Amino acid sequence: MMEFLTQRPSEAALATVIASLKARFGERVTTNLSIRSTHANVLTWVAPQAPDAVVFPETTEEVSFIVKICAEHLIPVIPFGTGTSFEGHVNAPLGGISVDTSRMAKVLAVHTEDLDCVIEPGVTRKALNEHLRATGLFFPIDPGSDASLGGMVSTRASGTNAVRYGTMKDNVLALKVVLPNGEVMTTARRAKKSSAGYDLTRLMVGAEGTLGIITEITLRLAGIPEAISAGLCPFPSVKAACDATILTIQSGLPVARIELADELQVKAFNIHSGLGLNETPMLFVEFHGTDRGVEEQAERFGEIAQEFGGGPFEWATKPEERTRLWQARHDAYWSALSLKPGSKVIATDVCVPISRLAECVVETQEDIKASGLVAPIVGHVGDGNFHLTLLCDMDQPNEVETCRAFLHRLVERSLAMEGTCTGEHGVGQEKMKYLLKEHPPATLDVMRAIKRAIDPANIMNPGKIVTLT
Amino acid sequence: MMEFLTQRPSEAALATVIASLKARFGERVTTNLSIRSTHANVLTWVAPQAPDAVVFPETTEEVSFIVKICAEHLIPVIPFGTGTSFEGHVNAPLGGISVDTSRMAKVLAVHTEDLDCVIEPGVTRKALNEHLRATGLFFPIDPGSDASLGGMVSTRASGTNAVRYGTMKDNVLALKVVLPNGEVMTTARRAKKSSAGYDLTRLMVGAEGTLGIITEITLRLAGIPEAISAGLCPFPSVKAACDATILTIQSGLPVARIELADELQVKAFNIHSGLGLNETPMLFVEFHGTDRGVEEQAERFGEIAQEFGGGPFEWATKPEERTRLWQARHDAYWSALSLKPGSKVIATDVCVPISRLAECVVETQEDIKASGLVAPIVGHVGDGNFHLTLLCDMDQPNEVETCRAFLHRLVERSLAMEGTCTGEHGVGQEKMKYLLKEHPPATLDVMRAIKRAIDPANIMNPGKIVTLT
Numbered sequence: 001m002m003e004f005l006t007q008r009p010s011e012a013a014l015a016t017v018i019a020s021l022k023a024r025f026g027e028r029v030t031t032n033l034s035i036r037s038t039h040a041n042v043l044t045w046v047a048p049q050a051p052d053a054v055v056f057p058e059t060t061e062e063v064s065f066i067v068k069i070c071a072e073h074l075i076p077v078i079p080f081g082t083g084t085s086f087e088g089h090v091n092a093p094l095g096g097i098s099v100d101t102s103r104m105a106k107v108l109a110v111h112t113e114d115l116d117c118v119i120e121p122g123v124t125r126k127a128l129n130e131h132l133r134a135t136g137l138f139f140p141i142d143p144g145s146d147a148s149l150g151g152m153v154s155t156r157a158s159g160t161n162a163v164r165y166g167t168m169k170d171n172v173l174a175l176k177v178v179l180p181n182g183e184v185m186t187t188a189r190r191a192k193k194s195s196a197g198y199d200l201t202r203l204m205v206g207a208e209g210t211l212g213i214i215t216e217i218t219l220r221l222a223g224i225p226e227a228i229s230a231g232l233c234p235f236p237s238v239k240a241a242c243d244a245t246i247l248t249i250q251s252g253l254p255v256a257r258i259e260l261a262d263e264l265q266v267k268a269f270n271i272h273s274g275l276g277l278n279e280t281p282m283l284f285v286e287f288h289g290t291d292r293g294v295e296e297q298a299e300r301f302g303e304i305a306q307e308f309g310g311g312p313f314e315w316a317t318k319p320e321e322r323t324r325l326w327q328a329r330h331d332a333y334w335s336a337l338s339l340k341p342g343s344k345v346i347a348t349d350v351c352v353p354i355s356r357l358a359e360c361v362v363e364t365q366e367d368i369k370a371s372g373l374v375a376p377i378v379g380h381v382g383d384g385n386f387h388l389t390l391l392c393d394m395d396q397p398n399e400v401e402t403c404r405a406f407l408h409r410l411v412e413r414s415l416a417m418e419g420t421c422t423g424e425h426g427v428g429q430e431k432m433k434y435l436l437k438e439h440p441p442a443t444l445d446v447m448r449a450i451k452r453a454i455d456p457a458n459i460m461n462p463g464k465i466v467t468l469t
Numbered sequence: 470m471m472e473f474l475t476q477r478p479s480e481a482a483l484a485t486v487i488a489s490l491k492a493r494f495g496e497r498v499t500t501n502l503s504i505r506s507t508h509a510n511v512l513t514w515v516a517p518q519a520p521d522a523v524v525f526p527e528t529t530e531e532v533s534f535i536v537k538i539c540a541e542h543l544i545p546v547i548p549f550g551t552g553t554s555f556e557g558h559v560n561a562p563l564g565g566i567s568v569d570t571s572r573m574a575k576v577l578a579v580h581t582e583d584l585d586c587v588i589e590p591g592v593t594r595k596a597l598n599e600h601l602r603a604t605g606l607f608f609p610i611d612p613g614s615d616a617s618l619g620g621m622v623s624t625r626a627s628g629t630n631a632v633r634y635g636t637m638k639d640n641v642l643a644l645k646v647v648l649p650n651g652e653v654m655t656t657a658r659r660a661k662k663s664s665a666g667y668d669l670t671r672l673m674v675g676a677e678g679t680l681g682i683i684t685e686i687t688l689r690l691a692g693i694p695e696a697i698s699a700g701l702c703p704f705p706s707v708k709a710a711c712d713a714t715i716l717t718i719q720s721g722l723p724v725a726r727i728e729l730a731d732e733l734q735v736k737a738f739n740i741h742s743g744l745g746l747n748e749t750p751m752l753f754v755e756f757h758g759t760d761r762g763v764e765e766q767a768e769r770f771g772e773i774a775q776e777f778g779g780g781p782f783e784w785a786t787k788p789e790e791r792t793r794l795w796q797a798r799h800d801a802y803w804s805a806l807s808l809k810p811g812s813k814v815i816a817t818d819v820c821v822p823i824s825r826l827a828e829c830v831v832e833t834q835e836d837i838k839a840s841g842l843v844a845p846i847v848g849h850v851g852d853g854n855f856h857l858t859l860l861c862d863m864d865q866p867n868e869v870e871t872c873r874a875f876l877h878r879l880v881e882r883s884l885a886m887e888g889t890c891t892g893e894h895g896v897g898q899e900k901m902k903y904l905l906k907e908h909p910p911a912t913l914d915v916m917r918a919i920k921r922a923i924d925p926a927n928i929m930n931p932g933k934i935v936t937l938t
Contacts, residue, residue, distance in 0.1 A: 111822065111824060112719070113715050113719065113822075113823065113824035114822040114823050114824045114853075115718065115719065116822070155664055156662075156663075156664040156668070157664075158662060162662065166639070167662050169668065169671065170635070170639055179911060179915065183910075183911040183914070184909070184911055185908070185909060185911035185912040185914075185915055186908065186909060186912060187908075187912065188889070189884075189887050189888060189889045189907065190822050190887040190888075191820040191821055191822060191853055191854075191883075191887065191888045191889045191892065192820065192822070192823065192852045192853050192854075193625075193627055193631065193636050193820055193852055193854060193889075193892050193893065194625075194820060194889035194891065194892060195624055195625040195626075195675055195889075195891045195892065195893050195894060195895040195896065196889045196890050196891050196896060196900070196903070196904060196907050196908075197675075197896055197904050197907075197908070197916050197934055197935070198672060198675065198676060198680075198916050198919055198920075198934070199625070199638065199668075199671045199672060199674060199675055200912065200915060200916070202638065202668045202671030202672070203667060203668060203671070203672055203919075205668060206664055206666075206667065206668050207667060211667075222721070223719060223720065223721035225721060226721070246582050249584065250581070250582065250584065250692060251692065252691070252692035252694060252695070254723070289762075290765055292761060292762075292765055293758075293761075293762050293765065296759055296761055296762065300759075351660040351661065351662055351663060352660055353580065353582075353583040353585070353659045353660060353661070354582060354583050354584075354661065355580060355582035355583045383661045383662050384583075384660055384661050385660075385661075385662060414660075415658075418658050418659040418660065419658055419659075419660045420657070420658045420660045420662075420663035420664075420665045421665050422663065422664045422665050423660065423662050423663060423664065424662065424664050425664060426664040427664065427665060427666055431665070434665070435665060435666055438658065438665050438666075439654070439655065439656075439665075439666070440653070440654060440655060442648060442652040442653055442654035443654040443655060443656065443669065445652070445654075446648065446654055446669060446923060447666050447667050447669070449922040449923060450667055450672075450919060450922055450923075451667075452922065453918040453919055453921065453922035454915060454918060454919075465666055465667070466666070
């Protein structure tokens with residue numbers, strides 16, 4: 001049995017590694033406290049655990065150098081994108097070296113005929129789409145925050161467009177990965193599909209940096225649709241909005257986005273973005289296609305909404321109106337704060353089969369009310385996925401306790417409805433305890449066997465997803 | 470280091486296991502030679518290697534019993550669906566027990582609101598769609614042959630609808646798997662998406678039965694489109710047909726099927742199915758959507774085809790005409806035989822980025838001609854994937870040698886164009902030698918590490934994808 005990281009490495013080992021990194025990277029490695037602090041978990045309430053140093057590599061070869069020296073001295077390596085994850089993914093519970101990929105932010109190639117591109121992991125979603133603007137193509141996955149693509153791959157991110165364009169698992173063609181031994185693997189070729197061996201691309205998507213550091217990403221792109229129409233549709237109840245969503249999906253309407261905001265979230269939008277909406281459950285929808293196609297989709301959706309007492313539908317036909325609408329939706333996290341200033345925002349997500357969605361959301365709203373909490377809800381309802389933005393006064397221990405118990409019930413509720421403990425945020429540290437409730441023991445055994453097979457020394461982002469014993 | 474299967478087990482060990490199986494399964498286990506022979510590879514030229522016995526389990530628990538007893542005695546276990554794979558997947562190079570899933574053919578649940586179903590692995594594609602007929606839903610993945618869904622999962626199958634509906638990797642929500650130690654894991658919940666840990670679903674999809682036996686499958690379904698239109702469009706050259714395909718995809722036309730047949734394949738269709746077509750490259754296309762949407766798509770496609778000298782477009786508006794057209798397309802394998810009766814049909818596939826497709830197909834046609842071979846081509850061109858149906862007189866050693874060398878060049882050509890050695894058929898035995906050409910050594914090391922981690926005794930379908938050393 002080889003050596004195996006189970007506790008914080010010795011100060012001597014850390015000092016040796018940091019000295020070697022300084023020799024190679026100079027000012028691109030730092031132990032500055034404030035920089036280290038921003039590389040710990042800073043969003044939501046997971047307690048921050050800063051790394052011992054942060055290094056800013058610029059090439060795959062540099063990442064390999066870092067990983068090799070950390071492997072030699074059993075020092076944790078924590079991959080870092082933009083730090084917008086919610087469940088403690090970038091924390092360093094055993095200390096170690098945060099590998100910040102922000103200087104690996106080049107778009108290496110755009111293949112317009114193949115509808116794909118090759119990028120470095122530090123490219124952010126917005127930067128990529130800015131780069132693609134002239135090509136008529138775009139990258140559709142949109143989790144809201146301007147996350148790095150490396151982070152989005154690693155958390156299997158999805159977001160508002162997933163109902164039409166899929167999640168990261170559906171839009172990554174190939175990866176270059178520095179493995180925990182410092183070797184470099186590529187998971188696939190640029191062909192659109194392959195049956196050539198185990199699907200290592202999908203194994204790395206959602207692995208949260210526990211199996212290696214992604215240093216190059218080949219992504220599928222989509223054509224910018226000729227026509228886009230978006231709008232807002234009020235509903236008398238969450239159930240009516242969910243039922244309209246189910247029928248929309250079932251009818252095969254290729255809706256690009258269909259997002260629920262509950263009455264409290266609509267109130268938050270009004271306060272934060274001045275939308276001036278009726279405070280009732282709303283669906284934000286968007287259609288992509290040809291002029292005629294979009295018109296037809298919108299008509300059909302209007303009919304479906306009406307069947308469930310929804311409407312009238314308000315269109316945002318101008319691009320600037322559309323942008324304002326989606327900006328408001330993306331600001332759900334921030335707007336929630338306006339409901340209870342001074343609170344900590346705790347964002348979490350679950351996902352259930354769409355047939356159980358209304359029930360799950362309604363029960364959750366009742367639970368929020370009974371618990372005396374403030375927690376608006378937004379949902380990627382086309383996927384059965386919804387988010388809670390729970391507002392917690394961290395100075396009130398009772399409230400913190402109430403919030404914790406409530407979040408626990410939320411996950412239990414989702415699992416009881418054949419759902420998952422996280423639809424798109426990932427496991428990180430906070431949801432490790434739910435994996436064994438979600439899966440039978442044999443499944444966790446396989447996850448641990450894979451972790452042990454690829455990272456036998458347990459240096460890659462230790463303390464996330466599974467723990468080796 | 471535990472014991473590890475590297476050679477054919479002893480006759481004594483086999484006899485012990487077969488006796489135990491007979492005690493439990495009675496007539497559902499057989500050593501009958503003709504049944505064993507049909508459980509070896511029988512299509513294409515990979516030499517058949519029959520198992521020592523075939524067992525027909527009916528439940529997950531029975532599969533677990535079989536695997537546990539085989540694990541105890543280090544006996545190979547070879548999962549079997551319908552035996553329609555091409556690259557030797559079901560062969561038993563070290564002997565062992567073929568686990569035939571044909572009696573596990575129940576549709577366990579159809580969730581119309583969630584657009585999913587739960588089935589046993591022996592359900593075939595056609596049987597599933599027959600079962601779904603009344604629901605307004607269908608399972609879109611269509612590899613041509615009436616394969617079992619378990620086999621389709623295991624080879625990461627795709628086929629004619631993949632350009633719109635994705636491949637098996639995109640349409641499996643969850644799996645129940647008997648692991649090589651006999652334990653049962655479920656890979657995911659029924660939620661449409663999840664970020665809860667490593668993607669074991671995708672790891673099993675395409676694992677070709679080397680990591681476990683699939684005993685339950687949760688599949689995504691699609692709504693049967695309101696309108697379908699299909700037709701044929703002749704082109705002056707393969708390049709023109711490929712270029713029209715690229716522009717179709719790039720324009721975001723949501724074509725459901727776009728299939729190339731080269732001039733020789735069209736000739737074969739004429740002989741086999743009496744289609745009476747001009748013997749020039751053809752695209753078979755199909756559009757799914759609303760009445761207006763389909764009409765619009767077809768119009769646009771017609772304009773694109775014309776730009777590249779294609780047309781006139783011939784519509785098959787009646788369902789029976791459409792069925793005839795697609796039946797002809799699906800009979801490509803059999804129709805090819807009519808070009809050179811008495812030959813062995815050797816089916817293989819490669820996949821390249823679509824921008825290289827025309828070049829790859831044209832070079833391959835020139836190679837066929839220069840080699841004096843007969844090999845019509847069909848292609849899922851929207852994905853850059855094409856199939857060769859090579860006709861080989863197995864009594865002529867020189868021709869066999871020429872065919873082998875040609876197939877080798879085909880894979881090399883695909884790899885040189887950033888392609889893969891197989892788009893949808895899988896690795897099996899025949900393409901193992903190409904994995905190391907396709908991927909760097911570190912990638913193969915990871916594949917082997919995963920195989921070793923999950924199947925340390927090497928009993929699950931040994932001699933496929935990777936070899937442990």
